[in-house]
Amino acid sequence: MEQSINLREYLDILKRRRIIVILVMIICLGLGGYKTYVNYESYVPTYRSSVTVRINSTKNVKKKKKDDTTTNQLDPYSTYNISLNQNIASTYASLAESNNVRNLVASSLKVSAAELGTIKATVREDIAEFIDITVINKSPEMAQKVVKKIPSAFNEELIRLMGIDCVQVVYEASDPALIERGKDLTILKAAGVGVVLSIFLVLLAECLDTKIVTPDDINKYWNYQLIGTIPLDRSNSKGKRRTKK
Template sequence: MEETIDLREYFFILKKKMWLIVLAAVICGVISGLVSFYVLKPVYEANTTLIVNKEVDDKETQMTTTDDLNYVQKLALTYGEIIKSRTVITSTINKLNLDMTYEELSGLVSVTNVADTQIIKISVQNKNPQIASKICNTIPEIFSTEVQRIVKASGTEVIDKATIPANPIKPNKKMNVLIAMVLGVMVSVFIIFLREALNTKIKEPKDIEEKLGIPVFGVVPKF
């Protein structure tokens, strides 16, 4: 019964301070919206896919065995590391005359291997959609030349060339505002309960019995 009463008290506390919770949520949402729309610059992502080939002595021979597929998949993993190598990234910077260092561009390039396939996906993020697309299409060109020199193996072919992205991938403005409002509610509720827990003032007659252990025989009403 005591637990039910406590929960009811918490409900009345929140109901009494609801204006503060709503205000905190609105303020946090507005601040997040202003930052997302006017401060954070949009980031675009361009994508391209490559397929790893395996050389065969007989042109009519097709790659059908499991060993061949496993070999190509492992080769794709190796190629993924070469794509982000200093040689390929630096050559891309020089060819496009980018004002970037190797570390800066390497941080914008993501290389993933599609599971159980010989396909490599290259993603490039940039605040300029045209530059993101150019980088994404230039990397495979340079990589195809370098991989022949480095591993003396068959190269790759581009499946889908990168196009200029129309919409940015971040910031997610709506999600940022929603998260900020939820955080505003959580913080305000925490502060309300913390202040209530630290408040030692006697507000009701039953507080005298609970906190002081003194029975209450009567209450003088206010006029």
């Protein structure tokens, strides 16, 4: 017959091994507090600036007469051109993050490419022709300078690859905005690790401990029934010790 352990027995085990639990929690919380302090001291504020561009393959094409059969292809709002613009946007949006574009921007600003910060380009889900380009930098001025230069560098790279001048700025570069610092959950994570680790060590110590501690251990290990117990008379034993002295 399999032995079952109820919740009370688990709590008794944790209570009996509370020294392990306390030590593990102190160590984990101490390390978590130190890591939180290091994160706080090493935090550097960053700023975000964004620009929105539109892919328009007909921006420099003059419209022809209405009776011309190619008028539909020159109309920026025709189904053909909308589909073409969306395909270009979805295929080449990541080009705005490429090293070639970074080098072009760095060259125009006369800085190194590493000083540009992080560049992210995302195609809008609602308007697939629009691409949001965001620059994250430690310097608010540099973030805005970089994001202003990216559309022209992006357009230059598209011309080199596809021969199409199609990048239009829809919304100008926004003012740099401070990125709010996220909540540091290091202490909570450390506490969780401490709880799991302490339970594991307590159960491991309990499994390795073969000493007989309670009367129930006799039945648990040897399947012997308990007949009776002899109580310990602490007051009488203390009195005998005093008389011996």
